[in-house]
Amino acid sequence: MSSQGRGSAVVAATAAVVCLLLVLNFEMAQATEARTYKVGGAKGWTFHDVGWGKGVMFNVGDIFVFDYKHGYHDVAIVNEAAYDSCNINKAPANATVYYSGHDRIKLVKGMNYFICTFKGHCQAGMKDCCHGNVATESSLNEQYYVIMIWENILYTGGVN
Numbered sequence: 001m002s003s004q005g006r007g008s009a010v011v012a013a014t015a016a017v018v019c020l021l022l023v024l025n026f027e028m029a030q031a032t033e034a035r036t037y038k039v040g041g042a043k044g045w046t047f048h049d050v051g052w053g054k055g056v057m058f059n060v061g062d063i064f065v066f067d068y069k070h071g072y073h074d075v076a077i078v079n080e081a082a083y084d085s086c087n088i089n090k091a092p093a094n095a096t097v098y099y100s101g102h103d104r105i106k107l108v109k110g111m112n113y114f115i116c117t118f119k120g121h122c123q124a125g126m127k128d129c130c131h132g133n134v135a136t137e138s139s140l141n142e143q144y145y146v147i148m149i150w151e152n153i154l155y156t157g158g159v160n
């Protein structure tokens with residue numbers, strides 16, 4: 001009788017640990033999994049693209065995919081001055097330019113500015129900017145809290 005009671009306690013404790021592991025995995029996945037976005041949506045990187053992604057919360061490490069016909073456009077990572085003026089000469093001399101037609105660019109912290117350097121294209125709206133946010137402190141604290149609960153169950157004799 002008593003051994004049966006202990007057996008069901010072990011099952012319950014095991015189930016609790018499994019549940020917490022699932023929560024923990026979910027939290028970790030949310031914090032570390034970079035998301036991928038196709039710039040411009042279905043039509044890809046093209047004219048009149050300015051404004052795409054407005055109001056979306058992007059995270060550092062998220063990946064922007066620029067899809068376009070190779071040789072017809074490019075993507076330059078620029079600064080605010082070059083972005084605002086559509087003048088590539090205002091960007092730093094070492095600004096990175098991608099031109100494969102399927103470029104994957106990782107967001108960095110702060111503002112990320114992209115323009116097409118082909119003549120007239122930026123002026124025609126081939127420009128986008130977005131803000132790369134870092135994970136908030138509160139979400140990191142929540143993860144830590146879940147780990148603490150899990151460790152308590154494992155080390156305070158909860159499963160014995």
Ligand SMILES: [Cu+2]
Binds near residue numbers: 074116
């Ligand atoms: Cu272009």
